[in-house]
Amino acid sequence: xxxxxxxxxxxNQFLTSKNSAQPKxxxxxxxxxxxxxEGGVLIAADTRSTQGPIVADKNCAKLHRISxxxxxxxxxxxxxxxxxxxxxxxxxxxxxxxxxxxxxxVTALQMLKQHLFEYQGHIGAYLIVAGVDPTGxxxxxxxxxxxxxxxxxxxxxxxxxxxxxxxxxxxxxxxTKDEAVSLAAxxxxxxxxxxxxxxxxxxxxxxxxxxxxxxxxxxxxxxxxEPKQQSYKFARGTTAVLKESIINVCDIEEQEVEIQA
Amino acid sequence: MNHDPFSWGRPSDETYGxxxxxxAQAPAFPKMNTxxxxxxxxxxxxxxxxxGVIIAADNLGSYGSLLRFTNVERLIPVGNSTVVxxxxxxxxxxxxxxxxxxxxxxxxxxxxxxxDEEALKPSYVFEYLAxxxxxxxxxxNPLWNAIIVAGMEDKKPFLRYVNLLxxxxxxxxxxxxFGAHLALxxxxxxxxxxxxIEKTTLEVAENTILESMKILYYRDAxxxxxxxxxxxxxxxxxxxxxxxxxxxxxxxxxxxxxGYGTQKV
Numbered sequence: 371x372x373x374x375x376x377x378x379x380x381x382n383q384f385l386t387s388k389n390s391a392q393p394k395x396x397x398x399x400x401x402x403x404x405x406x407x408e409g410g411v412l413i414a415a416d417t418r419s420t421q422g423p424i425v426a427d428k429n430c431a432k433l434h435r436i437s438x439x440x441x442x443x444x445x446x447x448x449x450x451x452x453x454x455x456x457x458x459x460x461x462x463x464x465x466x467x468x469x470x471x472x473x474x475x476v477t478a479l480q481m482l483k484q485h486l487f488e489y490q491g492h493i494g495a496y497l498i499v500a501g502v503d504p505t506g507x508x509x510x511x512x513x514x515x516x517x518x519x520x521x522x523x524x525x526x527x528x529x530x531x532x533x534x535x536x537x538x539x540x541x542x543x544x545x546t547k548d549e550a551v552s553l554a555a556x557x558x559x560x561x562x563x564x565x566x567x568x569x570x571x572x573x574x575x576x577x578x579x580x581x582x583x584x585x586x587x588x589x590x591x592x593x594x595x596e597p598k599q600q601s602y603k604f605a606r607g608t609t610a611v612l613k614e615s616i617i618n619v620c621d622i623e624e625q626e627v628e629i630q631a
Numbered sequence: 632m633n634h635d636p637f638s639w640g641r642p643s644d645e646t647y648g649x650x651x652x653x654x655a656q657a658p659a660f661p662k663m664n665t666x667x668x669x670x671x672x673x674x675x676x677x678x679x680x681x682x683g684v685i686i687a688a689d690n691l692g693s694y695g696s697l698l699r700f701t702n703v704e705r706l707i708p709v710g711n712s713t714v715v716x717x718x719x720x721x722x723x724x725x726x727x728x729x730x731x732x733x734x735x736x737x738x739x740x741x742x743x744x745x746x747d748e749e750a751l752k753p754s755y756v757f758e759y760l761a762x763x764x765x766x767x768x769x770x771x772n773p774l775w776n777a778i779i780v781a782g783m784e785d786k787k788p789f790l791r792y793v794n795l796l797x798x799x800x801x802x803x804x805x806x807x808x809f810g811a812h813l814a815l816x817x818x819x820x821x822x823x824x825x826x827x828i829e830k831t832t833l834e835v836a837e838n839t840i841l842e843s844m845k846i847l848y849y850r851d852a853x854x855x856x857x858x859x860x861x862x863x864x865x866x867x868x869x870x871x872x873x874x875x876x877x878x879x880x881x882x883x884x885x886x887x888x889x890g891y892g893t894q895k896v
Binding site for chain 1: 813
């Protein structure tokens with residue numbers, strides 16, 4: 371790992387003193403949660419992507435795959451969560467092939483935090499990392515500055531308080547898979563309804579020990595647009611045909627061919 | 632007579648003393664009593680139910696990050712049908728308490744029907760406070776608070792909010808400060824719209840409020856375990872419960888967790 375470079379320190383100090391605004395951390399509109407249950411772990415997220423006050427994507431995918439059984443929910447700068455997840459995912463795949471072992475969640479966690487710390491928080495990725503590996507099910511979170519936490523229930527993003535209120539209210543040890551999915555989806559819904567930065571649908575990914583991960587895209591769609599009131603199709607004949615001419619561009623030869631399997 | 636034209640029109644220095652030049656150095660801003668809140672109260676939460684309203688607030692006066700005063704009562708009853716919950720600066724809250732006392736006294740004066748028709752109604756208390764708040768902000772001298780007025784008026788639940796900007800709004804569920812982020816999502820699961828009010832019993836509403844106070848104690852770093860709760864019920868009248876404590880907490884959730892990543896011991 372290369373050392374930290376402070377070459378720009380003097381320049382940055384000068385710039386802030388000259389009143390050019392220090393780039394502020396933006397907690398991008400998102401609600402993401404992770405919940406552990408008996409025999410596994412799951413993560414869930416909303417599907418709204420924002421550019422300031424505008425909804426850029428009404429149904430974006432915030433659940434990323436680091437490895438087949440390690441998935442990651444990302445809040446913060448969308449490009450950063452996408453890129454850092456893909457980078458670590460790629461390296462995890464190579465590492466897994468090199469070590470001839472199933473990748474572990476703590477490995478992904480360590481790689482993520484060491485990368486993010488190096489960039490001192492400028493890579494705005496706030497992630498909930500979860501998965502199953504030979505060591506068992508794991509649920510952890512990483513902040514943009516490189517700190518990590520472990521927990522049984524976690525939430526991140528602008529809707530994290532709304533989601534956490536639901537989690538604190540109903541989480542208990544020994545939840546079943548279905549109870550945990552219901553709790554997580556309700557927590558995301560709390561973010562969807564009560565946080566302006568979150569909205570649209572709920573995505574879920576369930577990682578159970580001994581099974582393939584189940585990516586449930588659009589597990590809940592409580593914001594379906596109402597059917598359009600009319601059909602706006604143009605009737606045939608709306609555009610008048612003034613002239614029709616057919617030109618032979620080439621000679622067509624047909625031939626039947628038998629294909630043996 | 633002083634024939635020097637530059638002394639004409641001015642009070643004489645001998646009689647009135649030297650001219651005070653300070654007026655020429657007047658500040659750009661009008662007098663602002665509270666420019667920043669010092670001792671503060673955190674969330675106030677409230678919701679309507681089928682037969683009344685419930686409002687709650689903890690008993691803490693924080694001094695920045697110091698939890699300095701633990702016996703602060705932030706719910707103020709006015710008459711037997713209104714409770715005013717105040718968050719924000721405590722000195723401004725105490726001023727509002729004085730204003731409310733004055734209002735009660737004024738209303739009492741020369742008033743034979745003060746216990747019936749001429750009793751103070753929640754909407755009167757609210758309109759008065761809202762007017763005061765907006766006028767103070769317009770003079771750039773705000774009362775640094777967020778206020779919720781809760782009560783029963785003409786057998787219907789009353790719940791409305793006003794703050795240091797003079798902004799007012801109403802909803803079946805209201806909360807200030809952290810309560811708006813943590814408690815509202817929980818309360819809105821019970822009462823999402825007007826139609827849900829008649830389906831909500833006192834028991835359900837009270838449990839939701841108690842649950843919300845618990846979650847606030849978990850996640851608001853400037854909250855306390857002790858709190859007060861007021862229920863204004865159509866039949867039972869105004870009940871102010873003091874000295875309540877957050878119960879049924881779970882702090883065992885992390886007993887098996889070690890470290891923050893790879894640590895195992």
